[in-house]
Amino acid sequence: MDFSRLQASSKIGDDWVYPQPPCLNFGWLEVDTGPAHRIYWEEYGNPAGEPVMFLHGGPGGACAPVMARFFDPARYRVILFDQRGCGKSVPNVAAAGPAVALGKNTTADLIGDIVKLREHLEIAGRMHVFGGSWGSTLAMAYGIAHPEHIASLVLRGIFLGAAEDLEYLYQGNAATWEADPYGLTAPGAYIKYPEEWGELLSVLTPAERGDVMKSYKAIFDMVPANDEEKARQLQAALTWSLWEGVISNMIPETADTGKFGEADFALCFAQIEAHYFANELFIAPGHFFDHIGVLASIPLHIVHGRFDEVCPLTQASRLVAALREAGSEPASYIVTNAGHSAMERENALALTAVMDGLPAIAAG
Template sequence: MDFSALQRTSKIDDEWRYPAAEARRTGLLQVDRDPDHKLYWEEYGNPAGEPVMFLHGGPGGACAPVMARFFDPARYRVILFDQRGCGKSEPTVASAGPAVALTNNTTAHLVEDINRLRDALGITGKMHVFGGSWGSTLAMAYAIAHPQHCATLILRGIFLGAPEDLHFMYQGNAATFAEDPFGLTAPGAYVSYPDAWAAFLAPIAPADRGDVMKAYKAIFDMASKNDDERRRQLAAALAWSVWEGTISNAIPDTEDEGKFGEETFALCFAQIEAHFFANALFLPPDHIVRHAATLATIPTHIVHGRFDLVCPLTQASRLVAALRDAGATPASYVVTNAGHSAMERENALALTAIMDGLPPLR
């Protein structure tokens, strides 16, 4: 039996409402010096339209033109940009190494980069802020810092970044895996992806699996002295990246790892994520939930896959509860029969429908 069609059934494929398009213009914006950080940005849609600031995931995930397809190009002015250290921004972890690209690379820096990009592109009023996964975290951190700039928040795959959220994805049964690889000794995404989990743990010695993220960070932080050490770092980055790429889809494409299996992408993605996670996302504990009252002043739309194992639905549930406790029900809260990826059919259609249904900015 040919299962190839089944492997693609969760992707949106040709059901996009809006066609693929080329960027109207692009640029590099200098946002810092020593080291120089320059953000690569692209603009799509109507230059006089309602501004949408698109915040990609990861951190370290970078943007792609397909991300502009959630938005009516006649209505919206869509800004895509690559955050510090990744994509086409300069320098990247892959091009300059972590010592350079991870300097001045924190949540506070990324929040202020959004303002610098607003100013450079002449956005003076309120804008829609659209982000998924880590992009949802950054969107909420930005809104807490600068609520006056946010007309609406459109969030997918809520990521609050608490220690238990990270442990669910990266720790699981790792400490007991060598003795009992199929033992359900702790909650985690591994329960639905056992083969991918084994591949993710392979670069880490069994003795170091008591703290998998710390062990990976130690590999990434090595000052590579020879080709063997550089190959070890690359193998670790690919394992980290492919693990997340695999579990991002309820029906993973087992024949194509996509960008997650590309060396340059993986080096940026894995090392930036490890950097942020080792530093608790550079946010105080429970920062987002503790500032729910600020978020409650902004119309907030949430889309979350019921089968999301990167950011389990409990994180969206916690955010919704915090908003309600602050006196505001989300403007919309859609739980789809999908996984984590924005490119899964139900997530993509829900996000597009929300953007189509927003009241016009005055």
């Protein structure tokens, strides 16, 4: 059979509205001591333009220059930075290990880092805050803490981080998988990605599958005593990373796993995610709904893929329903025919359209 005419990818490819802008400036900012943390940042676009603070996903996903392509480089001053423990920030989990790099690594710490980076880059007024997945979580947490800093929140792939959201992604039918790998015993992303789900569970024993996140966290926290344990730890990190990387795309990129299959990225991504997930994201349960009035006072734009299996659309639905109950409609709410990744074509184009249509930040 000839399958050559079938769509090979759902990614944005060559359909970006704006070209890749050059990096104007970069550096490291010391944000903490004992242990020391220095976050890496980059600046793109118009240095005199409206500031946009870009918050990457994960936690632990790090930034890449392509993330500056969502924005009109003539209009916006775009700030990318790697959150604590990942990317080019130091200490890095892959290089320094979790005992060092996960010290003082909480949501409150990340919010404080944004404040310090604003001050360092002399962003005095309001700014647009742009975040997807975990970046949407951090953006909302930052907005609640510092609404006076916000001109708009532009959010993709809403992640509320409730227990049910994490169980959908990481638990599913794991407890019964050994006996019935294709049994639909619970909701979960495994339903659409059974082979990748099998890879995720293959790292664990049947007993360990009773609590997948807890068991993976135990592997990551282990201090390897020999090469075999070290190899298992790396395999676990790569498998965790590849699971999320593959299912982020409506059409899985199985032939090219990109950064998710790279050891250093996977060690950061998997261990930082497990650290945050084991601690309820360092956010009090119900925090966003307890402060929905603050979020309702901010122009809030949402783009969410209908076929998102990492952060199902129900998470955006819960947030929008709470905003409406508080008497506020989102400034825009776009449900795309896409999956989770910001690099999915429909998501990328919708996000760019939102940014193009934002009212200019008023002077003063």
